[in-house]
Each structure stands twice: as structure tokens, then as C-alpha cells.
Amino acid sequence: MTLVEAVNDGLNTAMHEDDRVVVLGEDVGVNGGVFRATDGLYDAYGEERVIDTPLAEAGIIGTAMGMALYGLRPVPEIQFLDFIYPGFDQIVNEVAKIRYRSGGQYTAPMVIRTPYGGGIRGGHYHSQSSEAYFAHTPGLKIVIPSTPTDTKGLLLASIQDEDPVMFLEPKRVYRAVKEDVEEGYYETEIGEARIAREGDDVTVIAYGAMLHVALQAAQTAEEEGVSVEVIDMRTLVPFDKDTLEASVKKTGRAVLVQEAPRTGGFMGEISAFLHERLILNLEAPIQRVTGLDTPFPYTLEEEYLPTPTRVLDAVDEVLSY
Amino acid sequence: MATLEPPKTIMNDDGQPNGEVPDLSQDALLDMYEAMVTTRLLNERGMKLQRQGRIHFYVGSMGQEASHVGFGAALKETDWYFPHYRDTGVAVLRGASIEEMVHQCYGTAEDHIQGRQMPNHYSFKDINFYSISSPLSTQIPHAVGAAYAAQIKDDDVVTGVAFGDGSTSEGDFHVAMNFAGVWNTPTVFLCQNNQWAISVPTEKQTASESFAIKAKAYGFDGVRVDGNDVLALYQASREAVEKARNGGGPTLIEAVTYRMGPHSSSDDPDRYVPQEDLEAWSNRDPIDLFQAFLHEQNHLTESEDEALRERIKDEIQAGVESAENAEGPTIDSLVEDVYAQVPWHLREQADDLKRFYGERPDMDGGH
Ligand SMILES: Cc1ncc(C[n+]2csc(CCOP(=O)(O)OP(=O)(O)O)c2C)c(N)n1
Ligand SMILES: [Mg+2]
Numbered sequence: 268m269t270l271v272e273a274v275n276d277g278l279n280t281a282m283h284e285d286d287r288v289v290v291l292g293e294d295v296g297v298n299g300g301v302f303r304a305t306d307g308l309y310d311a312y313g314e315e316r317v318i319d320t321p322l323a324e325a326g327i328i329g330t331a332m333g334m335a336l337y338g339l340r341p342v343p344e345i346q347f348l349d350f351i352y353p354g355f356d357q358i359v360n361e362v363a364k365i366r367y368r369s370g371g372q373y374t375a376p377m378v379i380r381t382p383y384g385g386g387i388r389g390g391h392y393h394s395q396s397s398e399a400y401f402a403h404t405p406g407l408k409i410v411i412p413s414t415p416t417d418t419k420g421l422l423l424a425s426i427q428d429e430d431p432v433m434f435l436e437p438k439r440v441y442r443a444v445k446e447d448v449e450e451g452y453y454e455t456e457i458g459e460a461r462i463a464r465e466g467d468d469v470t471v472i473a474y475g476a477m478l479h480v481a482l483q484a485a486q487t488a489e490e491e492g493v494s495v496e497v498i499d500m501r502t503l504v505p506f507d508k509d510t511l512e513a514s515v516k517k518t519g520r521a522v523l524v525q526e527a528p529r530t531g532g533f534m535g536e537i538s539a540f541l542h543e544r545l546i547l548n549l550e551a552p553i554q555r556v557t558g559l560d561t562p563f564p565y566t567l568e569e570e571y572l573p574t575p576t577r578v579l580d581a582v583d584e585v586l587s588y
Numbered sequence: 589m590a591t592l593e594p595p596k597t598i599m600n601d602d603g604q605p606n607g608e609v610p611d612l613s614q615d616a617l618l619d620m621y622e623a624m625v626t627t628r629l630l631n632e633r634g635m636k637l638q639r640q641g642r643i644h645f646y647v648g649s650m651g652q653e654a655s656h657v658g659f660g661a662a663l664k665e666t667d668w669y670f671p672h673y674r675d676t677g678v679a680v681l682r683g684a685s686i687e688e689m690v691h692q693c694y695g696t697a698e699d700h701i702q703g704r705q706m707p708n709h710y711s712f713k714d715i716n717f718y719s720i721s722s723p724l725s726t727q728i729p730h731a732v733g734a735a736y737a738a739q740i741k742d743d744d745v746v747t748g749v750a751f752g753d754g755s756t757s758e759g760d761f762h763v764a765m766n767f768a769g770v771w772n773t774p775t776v777f778l779c780q781n782n783q784w785a786i787s788v789p790t791e792k793q794t795a796s797e798s799f800a801i802k803a804k805a806y807g808f809d810g811v812r813v814d815g816n817d818v819l820a821l822y823q824a825s826r827e828a829v830e831k832a833r834n835g836g837g838p839t840l841i842e843a844v845t846y847r848m849g850p851h852s853s854s855d856d857p858d859r860y861v862p863q864e865d866l867e868a869w870s871n872r873d874p875i876d877l878f879q880a881f882l883h884e885q886n887h888l889t890e891s892e893d894e895a896l897r898e899r900i901k902d903e904i905q906a907g908v909e910s911a912e913n914a915e916g917p918t919i920d921s922l923v924e925d926v927y928a929q930v931p932w933h934l935r936e937q938a939d940d941l942k943r944f945y946g947e948r949p950d951m952d953g954g955h
Contacts (some may be wrong), residue, residue: 297860298787321757321793322724322785350723353759388644390706392722530933559937561926566695566703566916570945577944 268448271441273415274304274380277422278342280452282312285340288426291318292327292344301346302382302441324354328379332362335375340426348383348435349392355400362431363406378425378432383411384476384526385558385572386439390565396475396527396558401433402504402536408432409503410457413440413478415448417501420455428457437476444479460507462514466496469520469582472511472537474500477524477573484578495582503533508540515541519550520585524573529557551588554581592798595844596824597814601872603880610823614887619681620661620818621882624653624875626686626900627677631849633904634693634707638853642912643693645707649674651816651848654874655780656750657681658821659841662829663748663776668738670718670731670749672780673708678750682715686900690907696914697948702921725751725758728777732764735773735832746832748825750778754785754793756802765840769806774832776825777803777840780815782847787860803840815845816874819881848873916951 268276281288290305296319299306309317320327324345331341345351351358358379366374385394402409408430412418418436425432463478464485473481478499485495496514500506515521521541523534538553556573564571598607612620627649634646649656652674660678663669669678679689688700692710695703701711701719711719721727731749738745755761756779768775779799783790796802803810813824821843828839846869850857882888888896919941923934930938 293785294787296787299859301786301854319788319792322754322788323757323759325759326757352723388706390709390722391704393706529937559922559941560934561922562704564704564922565706566951567919567922567949570919570941570949571922574944580944 268415269442269445270412270415270418270436271302271304273418273448274422274436275306275308276448277419278305278308279311280419281342281423281426282308282316284452285426287338287340288342289316289318289334289339290342290344291320291331293320293322293346295319295344300344302438304380304436305344324351325357328354328357328362331377331379332357332365332375335377336365336373341377342426343377343379345379345381347389347393348381348397349395351381358401358407359404363404366430367406374429375431376429378422378434380434380436382438382441383435384437384439385563385568386476388565388568389563391562394563394568396525398433398435398503399527399531399533402533406431407504408457409435410501411435411437411475411503412501413437413475413499414444415446417455417461417499419448420453421457421501423452424454424457427454432457435475439476440479455501458502458505458507460501460510461499462496462510463499464495464497466494466518468494468518469522469585470496470498470514470518471522471524471578471582472498472500472534473524474503475526477526480573480575481524481578484575484582487575487579488582493582493586506537511537511541512544515545516548519548521553522556522578522581522585523553524556524578526558526572528560529555530560532557551585554585556581592812595812595814595842596820597817598819598823599817599877599881601877603877603884605819605881607820610819610826612822616661617882617887620657620822621878621888622896622900623657623660623677623681624818624878625897626680627653627657628875629897629900629904630676630686630689633908635849635853637693637908643707645853646693647673647708647852648849649676651846651869651874652780652782653677654818654821654878655815655843655845656778658818659748659750659776659778659825659843661822662825663746665716666744667746667748667829668716668718668731668734670727670734670747671710671720672750672752672755673720673722674780675750676708679710679712679715679717682712682717684710684712684715684717686903687907687910690904690911691914694911694914695916696911697917697921698911698914702917725755725760727751728755728760728764729767732768732771732773732775735768735775736771739774744833746774746776746829748776748778748829750780752785753779753781753783753790753799754788755779756799757793765803765806768838769808772835772837774835775838776828776832777838778825779840779842780845781842782845784847784851784861786851786855798842800840800842808838808840810840810842812842812844815843816872816877818874818878845874916949918948919945920947
């Protein structure tokens with residue numbers, strides 16, 4: 268099963284188990300979503316629960332919030348993360364703050380699903396990786412899977428979570444990674460990272476599509492005699508401090524990979540956290556490999572995005588410090 | 589929407605006038621026709637190049653050539669045009685060259701936006717053709733603000749702004765309409781109602797009886813026009829533009845048309861477009877109608893038409909060859925134009941990338 272099929276399976280499983288779950292968004296019904304993430308749901312659950320909305324992200328998020336207040340479990344889809352901004356106010360000022368603002372009287376548990384990231388020749392507006400805006404907003408959980416198995420388990424856990432979750436799907440690997448995925452209902456815990464590959468010399472931390480870049484780099488490093496531990500964060504907020512700390516304590520060296528622009532990116536937070544906690548365990552300053560501080564380009568997207576070569580270069584740098 | 593009056597038309601299904609024909613010179617008529625045909629031929633070639641993997645995307649305007657060309661032709665060159673992404677014809681009408689458009693689709697170094705945007709997302713400031721943005725409806729308030737600025741500077745400039753039916757659901761459409769009404773700006777809004785927003789039909793987009801009627805709530809006129817009839821579109825647009833120019837404020841024009849192709853090269857319309865609708869609308873192909881009109885009125889012979897199409901195809905071919913052989917953008921171009929001056933951190937990032945890619949990465953297997 269591919270990653271996007273795992274999204275579909277997760278949604279189908281959730282809708283089957285829990286009739287509070289509704290899906291809404293642009294082209295999610297008859298068309299089954301522009302990436303086919305909601306394929307078949309319209310036929311299976313009908314137009315009342317699988318809603319082709321008017322074209323307005325503020326409306327999608329705002330009405331989803333109303334549904335959540337009233338007890339449904341909406342799973343709004345935003346067609347591309349790049350198009351979420353008309354709904355940004357609803358997300359950061361309303362969805363994220365309602366529990367706090369009402370002293371817990373009202374809550375808006377919902378899962379905002381959206382494909383993110385580059386590598387599909389999408390230019391400025393079909394490639395952004397703007398998770399940091401949301402990570403900077405207290406009240407939102409941020410989940411970013413990188414494998415089909417995690418995608419399904421994390422999606423199901425997100426839908427049952429009592430808090431709103433931003434569920435960012437790495438569209439670059441929607442169809443690139445395939446694996447057998449457990450049938451039926453299972454949850455993967457939010458807030459737990461995964462050691463994607465064990466190693467001793469250096470820790471590479473990544474999430475989403477970049478996890479696969481990190482793994483490729485680790486493979487090449489091994490051929491050169493360097494043992495790389497790769498950690499898949501899976502949840503950015505709240506992140507798994509124990510797994511990160513234990514790994515970096517062990518290796519004493521870390522390289523952090525994100526495709527988002529460098530300035531204000533989430534890996535800056537992880538770098539600060541590790542330096543604050545582990546300065547005496549570190550053998551070298553932690554390095555970041557990131558996208559550029561530019562809008563996402565079209566022709567030169569391969570050059571913009573972190574590659575295994577650039578990750579290896581940073582691995583060399585922390586090893587030879 | 590069944591009880592509505594039919595949209596305004598001038599040409600019948602055979603391209604014969606059944607209303608008053610706008611007073612346009614033969615040159616003006618032929619320019620409009622050439623822009624429409626160029627748009628269609630570029631569309632055909634672009635979709636083919638995409639399928640061959642030479643370019644990575646194409647968003648066409650099959651069936652909508654009259655909607656935007658009729659509107660664009662009613663504006664003066666000094667008027668600012670804020671395009672929808674299907675409006676290639678207006679760029680052509682205003683003098684954008686086929687070659688530069690093909691370079692944009694390939695994202696080469698000769699593309700004057702340096703391969704930064706997806707295909708068809710043109711920007712031609714020298715001909716007052718605004719930069720196309722993918723986020724829908726964002727250009728609509730820009731057109732109102734620019735019209736306001738022109739007004740307070742006492743410039744004789746009207747702004748024209750185009751968008752789709754689906755785009756009217758975004759907040760930006762409504763705020764722009766409201767501001768235009770309150771400020772009485774010289775802005776003409778064109779809603780190209782092609783019946784679809786990707787797979788979502790208009791009845792799921794709005795419960796209004798039409799798109800044109802939405803203007804009423806904002807305090808100005810809306811008119812519904814046959815979007816496949818370039819003369820009707822031109823006529824209605826000219827009236828709206830003149831009104832705007834004379835201080836009469838904004839107008840919303842709804843061009844009733846049909847998207848005759850996929851939403852874009854990424855879309856599979858067989859999943860949702862009824863075949864019979866496509867067949868019905870193909871009887872009113874905007875180019876066929878106008879061609880019949882021009883033949884009948886002795887503005888264009890069949891052999892002249894043939895020669896025109898050959899010339900356009902040759903120009904497209906020349907553009908493709910030029911783009912295929914062009915270099916890609918430089919690494920430095922990545923960090924330019926983010927700010928007026930390249931700040932230190934971007935300079936550093938570009939220099940670091942050059943360690944891996946040199947000054948100009950190789951462009952193999954297409955761009
Ligand atoms: C803000 C925003 N949301 C979603 C999209 C994705 N999208 C691209 S085109 C499109 C449909 C647009 O429909 P319409 O306005 O009718 O224009 P048409 O394509 O039919 O010409 C959608 C949903 C987008 N580009 N921008
Ligand atoms: Mg449309």
C-alpha cells in the first residue's frame with residue numbers, strides 16, 4: 268500500500284468505526300480528491316459525510332470547527348498546504364485557542380489534512396513546507412508521517428485525539444514508498460518518534476519526505492564506514508524529547524534535515540533544545556540541512572531541496588569537527 | 589439556474605449575427621481571432637509537451653478563448669489586466685511573444701521570471717499584464733486597489749480582472765467586490781463561468797441564481813453574457829469599461845462558457861464531466877463561431893486562415909526549439925528578487941549550493 272492509499276484506508280476505517288467522522292474539502296467527493304486520498308468515500312458514505320465544499324478554505328476550516336464544537340469529528344482536507352492561508356485566521360485564532368479561551372468549555376477536535384512539500388514540480392504554490400507557522404501556534408498538534416504504516420496509525424490516532432491536529436502529508440512520497448499495512452483499526456501514538464535506522468556515530472533527525480533523504484544518506488555513509496542513526500520525528504508538537512535526547516547522547520553528533528526555509532524553521536527549535544540539554548555530550552555543533560530562505564522555485568527545485576549528498580556533507584562536517 | 593434569461597449573444601450557432609455587431613475594424617477583429625487561435629494552438633502543443641515529459645504541467649483554456657479575449661480586447665493597452673491563469677489570449681493580444689511564453693513554460697534562463705513559476709503563470713509588466721498567482725482570487729483585491737490608485741492619481745486607467753466561477757467563493761472575491769462598490773473604482777470584473785471548479789459543479793459553488801447577480805448586493809451591475817461569443821463579450825465589456833472610465837464605477841460580467849478540456853494536465857475529467865455536456869457545448873466552439881463569422885463577413889478567406897494557423901504553428905515550433913536548447917537558470921537567480929538586495933544569509937546559502945552544483949546546474953531530459 269502506498270502512503271496516499273494509507274490515508275485513504277485510514278479515513279475509510281475511521282468513517283466505518285465512528286459515525287461522527289465527516290470529510291470535507293475541495294474535490295474530495297465525486298472526484299475522490301486531486302490526489303485520490305478520499306477515493307471511494309463518497310460512494311461508501313454519501314454526500315452528507317463526504318462533502319464537496321465551495322472553494323473557500325476559511326469556510327472549510329470555519330465550518331469544520333462548528334461541526335467539531337457540536338460533536339462531530341471533521342477531517343477537513345486542504346488541497347495543498349500552500350492554499351491554507353485563507354483559513355489561517357480560523358486555524359490560529361479559533362481552532363487553536365478555543366479550548367483555552369473558553370476554559371475548556373468548548374473544544375474543536377479535528378484533523379486538518381493537507382499535502383505539503385516539494386519535489387513534484389509544483390513551483391511556489393504547490394510545494395511549501397510551512398509547518399513552522401503552525402508549530403508556533405499553541406493549541407495545535409503537528410503530525411507528519413513518512414511511511415504508509417505510520418500514516419494510517421497516526422491518522423486514526425489524530426482523529427480520536429481531543430485536540431486539533433495538523434496532519435501534513437509528504438506528497439512527494441505519496442506513491443514512492445510502498446509497504447504492507449495492517450488491516451483494520453490500529454493507532455500509532457502521537458508524540459512518539461521512531462528510530463528508522465540504528466547507528467552509533469551520528470544522529471540524523473528528519474520528518475516527512477526528508478526522512479527518505481536521510482535514510483539514503485545513511486545507507487551511503489555506511490558504505491563509507493560511518494554508522495548513522497536516523498530518527499523519524501513523526502510528531503513535531505509535542506515532540507518526543509526522550510528519543511531525541513537518548514540518541515544524541517549516544518552519538519554526540521547530530522544533523523537535522525528539513526525542506527522548509529532555514530530561518531525560523533522547526534529544526535532551529537530542535538537544535539536549540541539539544542544544545543540546551545546536551546551541550547556537554549556534544550562532540551560537534553549540530554548542523555542543519557534545509558531549504559533556502561527563498562520562495563520555492565520551479566526549475567531549480569532539486570537544487571533547493573536537501574539531497575543525500577548535502578546531508579552527507581553535513582555528516583562529514585560534524586564528524587570531522 | 590434554469591429560469592434565467594439566456595445570456596447575451598450576438599452570433600448564432602453558425603456564426604451569423606443576430607444582433608447589432610460592435611463597430612470593430614477588420615484589423616481589430618483579426619487580432620482577436622489570432623489571439624484566440626494562438627491560445628488554442630499553444631494549448632494543444634503544451635498538453636502534448638507535457639505528455640512527452642518535455643514540460644511538467646500545462647493549464648489550458650480550451651473553450652474559453654472568447655471569454656477572455658473578448659474582455660481583454662475591450663480594454664486599452666494602458667489599462668491594467670489582472671489575469672486568471674487561463675488568459676493566455678489576453679497576453680497575446682497585448683503583444684507577448686510566443687517565444688517568451690514557451691520559455692516560461694520550460695522555465696529556462698531566458699524566461700524573464702527565471703523559471704520561478706509553474707508553466708502558464710506569466711508576468712508581463714511591459715504590457716500591463718499582471719503576474720499570475722496560483723492561490724485563487726488573490727488578484728481581485730489587487731485590481732481594486734490599483735484602480736483606486738489610478739483614480740486618485742487622475743490617470744485614465746481602468747483595471748480588468750478575471751477569475752473563475754469557483755473563485756467567487758473565496759473571501760477575497762467578496763472583499764474586493766465590496767471595496768469596489770464602496771470606493772466606486774474603475775474596475776471591471778470578469779467571472780469566467782466554465783461550469784466547473786476542477787470537479788465541483790456550479791450548483792455546489794453557489795445558491796445564487798447566477799454569478800452576475802452577486803454584483804447587486806455590492807451595489808453595482810452584473811451582466812450575463814455568452815462566453816463563447818467573442819463579439820457579445822467584447823460588446824458587454826466595452827460598455828462596462830466605458831462606464832468605468834467615465835466615473836460610473838465597477839461592473840461584474842459573467843461569461844457563461846464551458847471548460848472543454850481537463851482542468852489542467854494533472855486532471856482526469858472523465859471521472860466527473862458528463863460526455864453529453866461536452867458534445868452539446870462543442871457545437872458552440874468559440875473559435876468555430878468566430879471563424880464562420882469572419883468568413884461570412886469577408887474578413888478572412890479559408891486560405892488566409894490556413895496561412896495564419898501555419899504561421900502560428902511555426903512560431904510555436906521555433907519557440908520550442910529555442911527553449912529546448914536554452915540553459916537553465918543560475919544558482920544566483922535563486923536568491924535574487926527575494927528582496928531588493930540579496931542579504932548576507934541568502935548570499936551564503938547560494939554560495940554553499942554552488943559547492944554542489946556549480947554556477948548553473950545541468951538541465952537534462954527537459955527542464
Ligand atoms: C486558494 C486556493 N485554493 C485551492 C486551489 C486549488 N485549485 C486550483 S484551480 C481550482 C479550481 C478553480 O475553479 P474556478 O475558479 O472555477 O476556475 P477554473 O479553473 O474553472 O477556470 C482549485 C480548487 C487554489 N489554486 N487556490
Ligand atoms: Mg470554473
